[in-house]
Amino acid sequence: MTISADMQEFHGLPVFEFPERDDDVDDLPDPASVAWRISGATYCDPEDEQWEQVFARFLAAVDTNQVRALVVGGWDEAYDSSSAAIVTALVEAAGDRLASLEAVFLGDMTFEDCEISWIQQSDVTLLLAAYPNLREFGVRGGTGLEFPVVRHTALRTLVVETGGLGAEVVRGIAGSDLPALEKLDLWLGTDEYGGDSSVDDLAPVLAGTGFPALRDLALRNSVIQDQIAVAVASAPVVARLDRLDLSMGTLTDEGAEALLVGQPLTHLTHLDLSHHYLSEKMSERIVDALTPYGVTVVVDDAQEPEDDGDGEAFRYVAVAE
Known part of the structure; x- marks a missing residue:
């Protein structure tokens, strides 16, 4: 058995993939009505934006203080590069940018993006410290996990x-x-x-x-x-x-x-x-x-x-x- 499909629901909300850079971001769903999936370049799509770039566009395009749930998808070379930079970006967005955040899933990748035991994680408790109102937290991948x-x-x-x-x-x-x-x-x-x-x-x-x-x-x-x-x-x-x-x-x-x-x-x-x-x-x-x-x-x-x-x-x- 492998993980072969992206999450379709998280925190009781349908998962919505934030659009790629060339797609229209003028007709987005209500910020509180979906779990926003943020994905960057992966092994399958190496030409895509880096995760941090997609996240920056997301912060600019969406009223993120209404966002309730975030799903972190793939990032570039997840088999070799840890989630530390992503954790840092989310920590820095706490409070004034993601004040209503209730749920985070870190590492929603299929085996095509990165096998589960290759995903490089980091100290994820930094997210719990940054978001004291978080009600649901999930992480995929045990390598480097703290x-x-x-x-x-x-x-x-x-x-x-x-x-x-x-x-x-x-x-x-x-x-x-x-x-x-x-x-x-x-x-x-x-x-x-x-x-x-x-x-x-x-x-x-x-x-x-x-x-x-x-x-x-x-x-x-x-x-x-x-x-x-x-x-x-x-x-x-x-x-x-x-x-x-x-x-x-x-x-x-x-x-x-x-x-x-x-x-x-x-x-x-x-x-x-x-x-x-x-x-x-x-x-x-x-x-x-x-x-x-x-x-x-x-x-x-x-x-x-x-x-x-x-x-x-x-x-x-x-x-x-």
Whole structure:
């Protein structure tokens, strides 16, 4: 699986691509009615403007103090040039230019623009510091990503999509003080692409101490999905969740059995285990155990392990490179 399409909706708004320089900017949508996507030159379109140039035109053409959501698309040589300059440009526009901004997604690129694990990120918490009213933040790409411990009282949704999420970043997120956070979505990935975190790094999240408002937890796309499932089976945070997502990873019958014999999951409204390595019998057991209680259980996209050449089973996460 790869990311093959740009985002179509963000923060509950349709995504609108700010026009290229030769296109008409006289008939633009209401600034608050869309999530504005700002894209620069990429591998596929190297002759386009640099991201900072497009952003400057955007600031000049749109009443940006009404803008609620921004999607940062591709930038030139994203596989070699980090998002630091873009983060700086957004920080400098805070307050007097983007006073109403509620949501930012940084790195909306398909595999044709830049593979997810090639995207060079930076310290993204600078955006949280610059926008204290931000309610939703998402970032794609784990290489170079920094997320030191931060306090932010307004953030409700945090999404980090990677093919490999470093342990230091996971610890920074887990140790942050985010009292309003309702949804946390982490793509943990594989160690082949920097995903060297362990269940221990997630301890504050699983204990339920750091994010008192959390109701929607996704720990997915992980090569240690069984270990995560075992930890989740007794994690205090689960008792107050509405939605639990352990999809896109290498979940086997071992992890699923832990979920079945662990704490009750019958209070959930939604359990997503799609892209898994469960036996058909185990999939049926989970569905039969929870659906009578009104839980929507997703066990789509069953996978089969491959032979690694040494007679051992090899299992893939959904998104890696």
